[in-house]
Amino acid sequence: MSTSRSGGRDRDEEGRARNARPRDGLGRPLPYGSPGVERQPEGVVRTPAETVTEAQELLDAGRPFHAHEVFEDAWKSGPDSERALWRALAQVAVGLTHAARGNARGGARLLRRGADGLAAWHGEAPGGLDPAAVTRWARQLAAQVDDDATPVEAATYAPRLRGTA
Known part of the structure:
Protein backbone atom coordinates (compact mmCIF):
# COMPACT_ATOMS: atom_id res chain seq x y z
CA MET A 1 0.00 0.00 0.00
CA SER A 2 1.47 3.32 -0.96
CA THR A 3 0.29 6.44 0.77
CA SER A 4 0.59 10.16 0.33
CA ARG A 5 0.10 13.06 2.71
CA SER A 6 -2.86 15.24 1.87
CA GLY A 7 -4.29 17.90 4.14
CA GLY A 8 -2.13 16.60 7.02
CA ARG A 9 -3.44 13.03 6.72
CA ASP A 10 -1.99 9.95 5.09
CA ARG A 11 -4.13 8.68 2.21
CA ASP A 12 -4.08 5.48 0.14
CA GLU A 13 -4.50 5.30 -3.64
CA GLU A 14 -8.31 5.59 -3.29
CA GLY A 15 -8.02 8.65 -1.04
CA ARG A 16 -9.01 6.82 2.17
CA ALA A 17 -7.28 7.86 5.38
CA ARG A 18 -4.48 5.39 6.19
CA ASN A 19 -1.85 6.03 8.81
CA ALA A 20 1.53 5.44 7.18
CA ARG A 21 3.65 6.25 10.23
CA PRO A 22 6.13 3.55 11.09
CA ARG A 23 5.23 1.43 14.12
CA ASP A 24 7.17 -0.43 16.76
CA GLY A 25 6.76 -4.14 17.51
CA LEU A 26 3.70 -3.44 19.68
CA GLY A 27 2.02 -1.34 17.02
CA ARG A 28 2.75 2.05 18.60
CA PRO A 29 3.22 4.85 16.04
CA LEU A 30 6.73 6.21 15.72
CA PRO A 31 7.76 9.58 14.25
CA TYR A 32 7.84 9.77 10.45
CA GLY A 33 11.24 8.73 9.15
CA SER A 34 11.96 6.42 12.09
CA PRO A 35 12.84 2.82 11.42
CA GLY A 36 9.90 0.67 12.36
CA VAL A 37 8.67 -2.88 12.19
CA GLU A 38 7.24 -3.92 8.86
CA ARG A 39 3.45 -3.84 9.01
CA GLN A 40 1.19 -6.69 8.02
CA PRO A 41 -0.46 -6.15 4.67
CA GLU A 42 -4.19 -5.48 4.96
CA GLY A 43 -6.93 -7.45 3.27
CA VAL A 44 -5.01 -10.68 2.75
CA VAL A 45 -7.22 -13.72 2.34
CA ARG A 46 -5.64 -16.76 3.98
CA THR A 47 -6.85 -20.25 4.72
CA PRO A 48 -7.68 -20.82 8.39
CA ALA A 49 -4.50 -22.89 8.80
CA GLU A 50 -2.40 -20.13 7.23
CA THR A 51 -4.05 -17.57 9.50
CA VAL A 52 -3.27 -19.59 12.63
CA THR A 53 0.31 -20.30 11.55
CA GLU A 54 1.09 -16.69 10.63
CA ALA A 55 -0.55 -15.31 13.77
CA GLN A 56 1.34 -17.80 15.96
CA GLU A 57 4.65 -16.76 14.38
CA LEU A 58 3.86 -13.10 15.07
CA LEU A 59 2.79 -13.83 18.65
CA ASP A 60 5.96 -15.85 19.26
CA ALA A 61 8.00 -12.91 17.91
CA GLY A 62 6.37 -10.56 20.43
CA ARG A 63 4.19 -8.83 17.84
CA PRO A 64 0.61 -9.35 19.06
CA PHE A 65 -0.62 -6.13 17.40
CA HIS A 66 0.43 -7.56 14.04
CA ALA A 67 -1.18 -10.92 14.87
CA HIS A 68 -4.40 -9.02 15.55
CA GLU A 69 -4.25 -7.68 11.99
CA VAL A 70 -3.98 -11.24 10.64
CA PHE A 71 -7.01 -12.28 12.71
CA GLU A 72 -8.86 -9.19 11.54
CA ASP A 73 -8.32 -10.21 7.90
CA ALA A 74 -9.84 -13.64 8.69
CA TRP A 75 -12.71 -11.99 10.54
CA LYS A 76 -13.50 -9.73 7.58
CA SER A 77 -12.96 -12.25 4.78
CA GLY A 78 -14.06 -15.51 6.36
CA PRO A 79 -17.47 -17.11 6.36
CA ASP A 80 -20.13 -15.57 8.61
CA SER A 81 -20.12 -18.71 10.75
CA GLU A 82 -16.46 -18.06 11.78
CA ARG A 83 -16.44 -14.29 12.20
CA ALA A 84 -17.13 -14.27 15.94
CA LEU A 85 -14.24 -16.71 16.49
CA TRP A 86 -11.72 -14.62 14.52
CA ARG A 87 -12.97 -11.43 16.20
CA ALA A 88 -12.44 -13.02 19.63
CA LEU A 89 -8.89 -14.01 18.64
CA ALA A 90 -8.22 -10.45 17.44
CA GLN A 91 -9.45 -9.21 20.82
CA VAL A 92 -7.12 -11.47 22.80
CA ALA A 93 -4.20 -10.39 20.59
CA VAL A 94 -5.02 -6.74 21.26
CA GLY A 95 -5.43 -7.57 24.95
CA LEU A 96 -1.90 -8.97 24.98
CA THR A 97 -0.75 -5.85 23.12
CA HIS A 98 -2.20 -3.58 25.80
CA ALA A 99 -0.81 -5.74 28.61
CA ALA A 100 2.66 -5.52 27.00
CA ARG A 101 2.32 -1.75 26.63
CA GLY A 102 1.52 -1.45 30.35
CA ASN A 103 -2.21 -0.77 29.99
CA ALA A 104 -3.30 -3.37 32.53
CA ARG A 105 -6.95 -2.32 32.71
CA GLY A 106 -7.50 -2.27 28.93
CA GLY A 107 -5.47 -5.42 28.44
CA GLY A 117 -16.09 -14.94 22.60
CA LEU A 118 -13.88 -18.00 22.34
CA ALA A 119 -15.81 -19.82 25.07
CA ALA A 120 -18.97 -19.37 23.01
CA TRP A 121 -17.47 -21.37 20.11
CA HIS A 122 -18.93 -24.85 19.69
CA GLY A 123 -17.71 -27.55 17.39
CA GLU A 124 -14.43 -28.10 15.63
CA ALA A 125 -12.47 -24.89 15.17
CA PRO A 126 -10.88 -24.04 11.81
CA GLY A 127 -7.14 -24.15 11.21
CA GLY A 128 -6.40 -26.48 14.11
CA LEU A 129 -7.26 -23.79 16.67
CA ASP A 130 -7.85 -24.84 20.26
CA PRO A 131 -10.36 -22.23 21.52
CA ALA A 132 -10.54 -23.80 24.98
CA ALA A 133 -6.76 -23.56 25.47
CA VAL A 134 -6.68 -19.93 24.29
CA THR A 135 -9.67 -19.14 26.54
CA ARG A 136 -7.82 -20.53 29.58
CA TRP A 137 -4.65 -18.63 28.63
CA ALA A 138 -6.54 -15.34 28.17
CA ARG A 139 -8.35 -15.63 31.50
CA GLN A 140 -5.16 -16.53 33.34
CA LEU A 141 -3.25 -13.62 31.81
CA ALA A 142 -6.14 -11.22 32.54
CA ALA A 143 -6.05 -12.25 36.21
CA GLN A 144 -2.27 -11.86 36.34
CA VAL A 145 -2.40 -8.42 34.71
CA ASP A 146 -5.11 -7.36 37.16
CA ASP A 147 -2.92 -8.43 40.10
CA ASP A 148 0.31 -6.93 38.75
CA ALA A 149 0.11 -3.96 36.39
CA THR A 150 3.74 -4.42 35.31
CA PRO A 151 3.95 -4.72 31.50
CA VAL A 152 4.35 -8.30 30.32
CA GLU A 153 6.84 -9.44 27.72
CA ALA A 154 4.61 -10.24 24.74
CA ALA A 155 6.72 -13.07 23.31
CA THR A 156 7.07 -14.74 26.71
CA TYR A 157 3.32 -14.68 27.28
CA ALA A 158 2.25 -15.64 23.75
CA PRO A 159 -0.63 -18.13 23.70
CA ARG A 160 -0.44 -21.52 22.00
CA LEU A 161 -3.18 -21.19 19.41
CA ARG A 162 -3.25 -24.90 18.69
CA GLY A 163 -3.04 -25.78 22.38
CA THR A 164 0.39 -27.41 22.21
CA ALA A 165 3.61 -26.28 23.84
Whole structure:
Protein backbone atom coordinates (compact mmCIF):
# COMPACT_ATOMS: atom_id res chain seq x y z
CA MET A 1 0.00 0.00 0.00
CA SER A 2 1.47 3.32 -0.96
CA THR A 3 0.29 6.44 0.77
CA SER A 4 0.59 10.16 0.33
CA ARG A 5 0.10 13.06 2.71
CA SER A 6 -2.86 15.24 1.87
CA GLY A 7 -4.29 17.90 4.14
CA GLY A 8 -2.13 16.60 7.02
CA ARG A 9 -3.44 13.03 6.72
CA ASP A 10 -1.99 9.95 5.09
CA ARG A 11 -4.13 8.68 2.21
CA ASP A 12 -4.08 5.48 0.14
CA GLU A 13 -4.50 5.30 -3.64
CA GLU A 14 -8.31 5.59 -3.29
CA GLY A 15 -8.02 8.65 -1.04
CA ARG A 16 -9.01 6.82 2.17
CA ALA A 17 -7.28 7.86 5.38
CA ARG A 18 -4.48 5.39 6.19
CA ASN A 19 -1.85 6.03 8.81
CA ALA A 20 1.53 5.44 7.18
CA ARG A 21 3.65 6.25 10.23
CA PRO A 22 6.13 3.55 11.09
CA ARG A 23 5.23 1.43 14.12
CA ASP A 24 7.17 -0.43 16.76
CA GLY A 25 6.76 -4.14 17.51
CA LEU A 26 3.70 -3.44 19.68
CA GLY A 27 2.02 -1.34 17.02
CA ARG A 28 2.75 2.05 18.60
CA PRO A 29 3.22 4.85 16.04
CA LEU A 30 6.73 6.21 15.72
CA PRO A 31 7.76 9.58 14.25
CA TYR A 32 7.84 9.77 10.45
CA GLY A 33 11.24 8.73 9.15
CA SER A 34 11.96 6.42 12.09
CA PRO A 35 12.84 2.82 11.42
CA GLY A 36 9.90 0.67 12.36
CA VAL A 37 8.67 -2.88 12.19
CA GLU A 38 7.24 -3.92 8.86
CA ARG A 39 3.45 -3.84 9.01
CA GLN A 40 1.19 -6.69 8.02
CA PRO A 41 -0.46 -6.15 4.67
CA GLU A 42 -4.19 -5.48 4.96
CA GLY A 43 -6.93 -7.45 3.27
CA VAL A 44 -5.01 -10.68 2.75
CA VAL A 45 -7.22 -13.72 2.34
CA ARG A 46 -5.64 -16.76 3.98
CA THR A 47 -6.85 -20.25 4.72
CA PRO A 48 -7.68 -20.82 8.39
CA ALA A 49 -4.50 -22.89 8.80
CA GLU A 50 -2.40 -20.13 7.23
CA THR A 51 -4.05 -17.57 9.50
CA VAL A 52 -3.27 -19.59 12.63
CA THR A 53 0.31 -20.30 11.55
CA GLU A 54 1.09 -16.69 10.63
CA ALA A 55 -0.55 -15.31 13.77
CA GLN A 56 1.34 -17.80 15.96
CA GLU A 57 4.65 -16.76 14.38
CA LEU A 58 3.86 -13.10 15.07
CA LEU A 59 2.79 -13.83 18.65
CA ASP A 60 5.96 -15.85 19.26
CA ALA A 61 8.00 -12.91 17.91
CA GLY A 62 6.37 -10.56 20.43
CA ARG A 63 4.19 -8.83 17.84
CA PRO A 64 0.61 -9.35 19.06
CA PHE A 65 -0.62 -6.13 17.40
CA HIS A 66 0.43 -7.56 14.04
CA ALA A 67 -1.18 -10.92 14.87
CA HIS A 68 -4.40 -9.02 15.55
CA GLU A 69 -4.25 -7.68 11.99
CA VAL A 70 -3.98 -11.24 10.64
CA PHE A 71 -7.01 -12.28 12.71
CA GLU A 72 -8.86 -9.19 11.54
CA ASP A 73 -8.32 -10.21 7.90
CA ALA A 74 -9.84 -13.64 8.69
CA TRP A 75 -12.71 -11.99 10.54
CA LYS A 76 -13.50 -9.73 7.58
CA SER A 77 -12.96 -12.25 4.78
CA GLY A 78 -14.06 -15.51 6.36
CA PRO A 79 -17.47 -17.11 6.36
CA ASP A 80 -20.13 -15.57 8.61
CA SER A 81 -20.12 -18.71 10.75
CA GLU A 82 -16.46 -18.06 11.78
CA ARG A 83 -16.44 -14.29 12.20
CA ALA A 84 -17.13 -14.27 15.94
CA LEU A 85 -14.24 -16.71 16.49
CA TRP A 86 -11.72 -14.62 14.52
CA ARG A 87 -12.97 -11.43 16.20
CA ALA A 88 -12.44 -13.02 19.63
CA LEU A 89 -8.89 -14.01 18.64
CA ALA A 90 -8.22 -10.45 17.44
CA GLN A 91 -9.45 -9.21 20.82
CA VAL A 92 -7.12 -11.47 22.80
CA ALA A 93 -4.20 -10.39 20.59
CA VAL A 94 -5.02 -6.74 21.26
CA GLY A 95 -5.43 -7.57 24.95
CA LEU A 96 -1.90 -8.97 24.98
CA THR A 97 -0.75 -5.85 23.12
CA HIS A 98 -2.20 -3.58 25.80
CA ALA A 99 -0.81 -5.74 28.61
CA ALA A 100 2.66 -5.52 27.00
CA ARG A 101 2.32 -1.75 26.63
CA GLY A 102 1.52 -1.45 30.35
CA ASN A 103 -2.21 -0.77 29.99
CA ALA A 104 -3.30 -3.37 32.53
CA ARG A 105 -6.95 -2.32 32.71
CA GLY A 106 -7.50 -2.27 28.93
CA GLY A 107 -5.47 -5.42 28.44
CA ALA A 108 -7.41 -7.40 31.03
CA ARG A 109 -10.74 -6.16 29.67
CA LEU A 110 -9.90 -7.18 26.08
CA LEU A 111 -8.45 -10.52 27.17
CA ARG A 112 -11.69 -11.32 29.02
CA ARG A 113 -13.89 -10.12 26.14
CA GLY A 114 -11.94 -12.30 23.72
CA ALA A 115 -12.05 -15.26 26.14
CA ASP A 116 -15.84 -14.92 26.40
CA GLY A 117 -16.09 -14.94 22.60
CA LEU A 118 -13.88 -18.00 22.34
CA ALA A 119 -15.81 -19.82 25.07
CA ALA A 120 -18.97 -19.37 23.01
CA TRP A 121 -17.47 -21.37 20.11
CA HIS A 122 -18.93 -24.85 19.69
CA GLY A 123 -17.71 -27.55 17.39
CA GLU A 124 -14.43 -28.10 15.63
CA ALA A 125 -12.47 -24.89 15.17
CA PRO A 126 -10.88 -24.04 11.81
CA GLY A 127 -7.14 -24.15 11.21
CA GLY A 128 -6.40 -26.48 14.11
CA LEU A 129 -7.26 -23.79 16.67
CA ASP A 130 -7.85 -24.84 20.26
CA PRO A 131 -10.36 -22.23 21.52
CA ALA A 132 -10.54 -23.80 24.98
CA ALA A 133 -6.76 -23.56 25.47
CA VAL A 134 -6.68 -19.93 24.29
CA THR A 135 -9.67 -19.14 26.54
CA ARG A 136 -7.82 -20.53 29.58
CA TRP A 137 -4.65 -18.63 28.63
CA ALA A 138 -6.54 -15.34 28.17
CA ARG A 139 -8.35 -15.63 31.50
CA GLN A 140 -5.16 -16.53 33.34
CA LEU A 141 -3.25 -13.62 31.81
CA ALA A 142 -6.14 -11.22 32.54
CA ALA A 143 -6.05 -12.25 36.21
CA GLN A 144 -2.27 -11.86 36.34
CA VAL A 145 -2.40 -8.42 34.71
CA ASP A 146 -5.11 -7.36 37.16
CA ASP A 147 -2.92 -8.43 40.10
CA ASP A 148 0.31 -6.93 38.75
CA ALA A 149 0.11 -3.96 36.39
CA THR A 150 3.74 -4.42 35.31
CA PRO A 151 3.95 -4.72 31.50
CA VAL A 152 4.35 -8.30 30.32
CA GLU A 153 6.84 -9.44 27.72
CA ALA A 154 4.61 -10.24 24.74
CA ALA A 155 6.72 -13.07 23.31
CA THR A 156 7.07 -14.74 26.71
CA TYR A 157 3.32 -14.68 27.28
CA ALA A 158 2.25 -15.64 23.75
CA PRO A 159 -0.63 -18.13 23.70
CA ARG A 160 -0.44 -21.52 22.00
CA LEU A 161 -3.18 -21.19 19.41
CA ARG A 162 -3.25 -24.90 18.69
CA GLY A 163 -3.04 -25.78 22.38
CA THR A 164 0.39 -27.41 22.21
CA ALA A 165 3.61 -26.28 23.84
